[in-house]
Amino acid sequence: MGVLLDRGRILLIRRVSREGDPWSGQVAFPGGRWREGEDLLQTAVREVEEEVGVRPTGLVGVMAPQSPKNAPWLKVVPFVFDRWEGEVRPNPREVAEARWVAREELAEEEWMGRYAYVAGSWVIWGLTFRILKALVDCGLF
Template sequence: MSEPTRRIDYWQDPNAPKPTSRKTSASIFVRDGEGRLLLLRRVDNDLWTIPTGGVKKGETVGQAGVRECREETGLDVEVVGLVGVFSTPHHVIAYLHGDRVDEVRQPINICLRARLVGGEIRPQPSEAAEVRWVAPADIGEYEIHPALMERIVHGLTSADPYIA
């Protein structure tokens, strides 16, 4: 049986491996009626994040975000705005299969605001170990990568789109 793919996120690390690719991803920033933010715990690095995934051929960024949210959490959302475009070279992701590095990606993320329209929390075991609604005051209690925290903080504190 082959080993699962692991993910290592680097942030402002001069010793990080050099990127071999760039890929666009979509993330979803969605709050419930009580103002809590939807978070999930990734299975490939055990960190908390908002729903996020790659944009596939033949779909829009919005469609990718909606699909990823449904796949990872079981919840259906509708895109209502833009949190921002995050493309810092300080964030590099290495994907490993066993001890072999398959890819080192410098991501371009388009973070979308969304509203909940249906579904129920049902994490897919291959996508999320856990899914929960988290009060903004409690976000600091979760282990979140700095690149994702940047998106979350901007989404919580500004209505203006972030472009960098």
């Protein structure tokens, strides 16, 4: 997973809706599946490039692996970047929309019995909320 930071903003995507995808239509960070022969950094860079058209170059750090509550066997490793090459252009096969969200836009609220951030019409919950909350809490975002 690639977390892109830009002067007090963070890039979030809304995933394309797909039947059978448990995270279909959800707000997330760009990212995806590891391929054999890659290390995890290569996976993060490739997936960000495939999903939003930019190639991350400025690695700030790597967060601890986490798992979605509905897939505890799945390990997600967030790589945080503050530089990249190219302009954000969502891949319409994977990303319905991409938005830069400022810290000031986030309102923490209870949503369906869980804590979430709301940014305009987007509800950021689950694993994405937990990663974003960790970035806010440590002062990186």
